[in-house]
Amino acid sequence: MVEFAERSFGKLEIMEKILTNIANPSIAIVGAGPGGLVAARVLQLGGVDVTVYDADASLESRDQGGTLDLHADSGQIAVEDAQLAEEFAALARPEGQAHRLLDPQGAVLMEQTPALDETAAPEIDRAQLRRMLAESLIPNTIRWGRRLASVNDATLTFEDGRVETADLVIGADGAWSRVRAVLTDAVPIYTGVTFVEALFTNVTESHPDIAALVGDGHMWANGDGKTLVLQRNSGDVVRGYISFRVELDWLAEAGLGAADGRGGVLDSNGTSATHTERVRAVLRDRFAEFSPELLRVIDDTEGTLPSRPIFALPTPTTWAHRPGITLVGDAAHVMSPFGGNGVNLALLDGAEIARSIVNAVRTGTAIGDVVREYEERMVSRGATLGKAANDAIAEHYAIGGPDLDSIPNFDEAADQWRANAAEYRASRN
Ligand SMILES: Cc1cc2nc3c(=O)[nH]c(=O)nc-3n(C[C@H](O)[C@H](O)[C@H](O)COP(=O)(O)OP(=O)(O)OC[C@H]3O[C@@H](n4cnc5c(N)ncnc54)[C@H](O)[C@@H]3O)c2cc1C
Missing domain, CATH: 3.50.50.60 (FAD/NAD(P)-binding domain)
Known part of the structure; x- marks a missing residue:
């Protein structure tokens, strides 16, 4: 049958x-x-x-x-x-829907603060x-x-x-x-853009400058092919993204290990390698035209600056x-x-x-x-x-x-x- x-x-x-x-x-x-x-x-x-x-x-x-x-x-x-x-x-x-747009020197180019009863995209x-x-x-x-x-x-x-x-x-x-x-x-496929993550906890007391930059929602400071992003999370946490157009293997090209094909690097044992201070130095170099206040996103992060290439x-x-x-x-x-x-x-x-x-x-x-x-x-x-x-x-x-x-x-x-x-x-x- x-x-x-x-x-x-x-x-x-x-x-x-x-x-x-x-x-x-x-x-x-x-x-x-x-x-x-x-x-x-x-x-x-x-x-x-x-x-x-x-x-x-x-x-x-x-x-x-x-x-x-x-x-x-x-x-x-x-x-x-x-x-x-x-x-x-x-x-x-709902207050997280606020947006601020800055130039690399920190001048505010645009600011939008939706009303607290705005429910379009909380x-x-x-x-x-x-x-x-x-x-x-x-x-x-x-x-x-x-x-x-x-x-x-x-x-x-x-x-x-x-x-x-x-x-x-x-x-x-x-x-x-x-x-x-x-x-x-x-x-x-790699889009050609990578986001490196930054993290700030207890921002009211420990990172007042970061808290002021981000406000209640999002901050974008845009340069040429690069942007510093801050986003307010719950629990007095702010996350940052140091984002830029770059080759997928930029960490390997900076001499930090062997390319893993997904934007990370491997050490001689074949395990994922992290070199926070060396990554920070490379990023500092690439974002040199940003103001010292904005560069706190790179300088003051509490995390290990993990690289997140954007694939689509x-x-x-x-x-x-x-x-x-x-x-x-x-x-x-x-x-x-x-x-x-x-x-x-x-x-x-x-x-x-x-x-x-x-x-x-x-x-x-x-x-x-x-x-x-x-x-x-x-x-x-x-x-x-x-x-x-x-x-x-x-x-x-x-x-x-x-x-x-x-x-x-x-x-x-x-x-x-x-x-x-x-x-x-x-x-x-
Ligand atoms: C850890 C993490 C953090 C993220 N952070 C952000 C962010 O900060 N901002 C943002 O905009 N987007 C973020 N994203 C992406 C965003 O969440 C997704 O675009 C969106 O949620 C799509 O949801 P999804 O359910 O389709 O897939 P995902 O949210 O990616 O969930 C997929 C799930 O599948 C599980 N999984 C994967 N492979 C296997 C497997 N072989 N067997 C069993 N389970 C498997 C994963 O553990 C995960 O729980 C993140 C995703 C992840 C996984």
Whole structure:
């Protein structure tokens, strides 16, 4: 019978038809970032069985990054779908929407301070967002310390040798997704821009000058192909980014070790090398035209100045639909951080795929059909915003410095997010 069916329909179509008939499918999500976690939450609200696997040892096993703004037309809609709007409002920082733009000497070129009741894009720390989503799940939904090695026909093999199966695998495993590798050969490409991270804690007392520079939100001091960024986080913390157009292997070229191919360096034992003072000296040299006050971002950081090259997938990145496997968020469309759409799309993708599955189960629709529809919409949306984000980073770090007129006006962006949100809600009702 199976042989007959295989001859008639082909193997992939048979899997699709099997998935069609599953009344209560089991879903495996790889990656407990914002995209994977919101998908799990919306699935559980809809009564669908889901397990999340993450490579991290625990929720707090490594630094979870800086602040993110959740847009009214995407991230906030997903948070609503997850029934976590109140929890988000309690953590969100509307005052964090303030922006200041300086020149390399510290002169203020532009300043915007949205009203405190502005809810177009409030800030939240990535760690807080992840915790809020993780704690909303049924206990034990997330299996920590499980790094996926490969996926094959909905069988997941982990690096610890364990094997799991599921009816549908959702790859939410970020920029270097192993799930994506089954669907396409596409890999992220270096944008030509690197962000080196700075960290300031207890800023009110220990770093009053940094606190004054950043205000309640963000500071950008733009030079020619280089920008110093400060961002206020919760808990009296400010994070900085020393960002510039540079070769991927700049640390190796500065003699700090062997290039690791991802912008880092390896020592003679093949392990990641850190040379904070030598990195600081190289950065000091490159940003020599900035004022001493601004150079405190480099001088006073408490961290080890880790280098984070910005990688982005080609736009569009497409694949032939494959039954039993799909992607959300950065795994599908990692893009430059310009525009802040990475986390917002991850959340919207996660909520959308989950809602589609819940509806399919309720109505007896083929899950393969709703996954296909989701992929068409998600790939096209990710490619449009990804192209804009990747063009924006190239323009910002172009020779001669950014064109100030091209920097988005917050009020206009806020109106656009609100209009998009109304359109999105109307289209799905
Ligand atoms: C540690 C970290 C810090 C970040 N900091 C910032 C920031 O400060 N500002 C900013 O704008 N963006 C930051 N980002 C990126 C931003 O969070 C993402 O663009 C956005 O959240 C997209 O979410 P995502 O859920 O698609 O993927 P991610 O948030 O990248 O989450 C992917 C998850 O998958 C897990 N994972 C990866 N590979 C495997 C594997 N093989 N097996 C199992 N699990 C795996 C990871 O541990 C991670 O939890 C950060 C991302 C990470 C992972």
